[in-house]
Amino acid sequence: MSDCFYCENGEKLRSLMILIKETQYSKIYLNRDQKHPGRCVVQLKDHKTEYFQLTKEEREGYFYDVAVTAKAIWEVYGPDKINYATFGDLVPHVHVHVVPKYEGGLDWGSPFDDSHPKGLLDDAGYEEAVKKLSAKLDELYGRSFS
Numbered sequence: 001m002s003d004c005f006y007c008e009n010g011e012k013l014r015s016l017m018i019l020i021k022e023t024q025y026s027k028i029y030l031n032r033d034q035k036h037p038g039r040c041v042v043q044l045k046d047h048k049t050e051y052f053q054l055t056k057e058e059r060e061g062y063f064y065d066v067a068v069t070a071k072a073i074w075e076v077y078g079p080d081k082i083n084y085a086t087f088g089d090l091v092p093h094v095h096v097h098v099v100p101k102y103e104g105g106l107d108w109g110s111p112f113d114d115s116h117p118k119g120l121l122d123d124a125g126y127e128e129a130v131k132k133l134s135a136k137l138d139e140l141y142g143r144s145f146s
């Protein structure tokens, strides 16, 4: 599907996020906009647009990946709550924004708001975030967290 940037897997995708890890069902990305520190995106590998289109196996595998990603963010960044957001009106490919929230911080107590200026990091900042999350994800998958 050429008008889907997840399936296209090109420059547009890379301008928005950085791949951290790929599993059987998902691709886990660091969102380049880090105004909520630790924010990630978990994309279903196959192009499906609604949760009800996933097989039982895909659903279990995909949401396990969402949960592991949230746990990794929790352990690395220490937020007070994780928000999970699925919209997809314009990019219908199944994906969840996994957005850590910090008490007293940006958007605490309300849905996160992408109209704030982007919180971009420098290359070293992205490298460090990816390295830490990647190591934590490997650790969590390794110990079959459940």
Ligand SMILES: [Zn+2]
Residues within 6 Å of the ligand: 001, 004, 005, 006, 007, 008, 046, 047, 048, 093
């Ligand atoms: Zn797609």
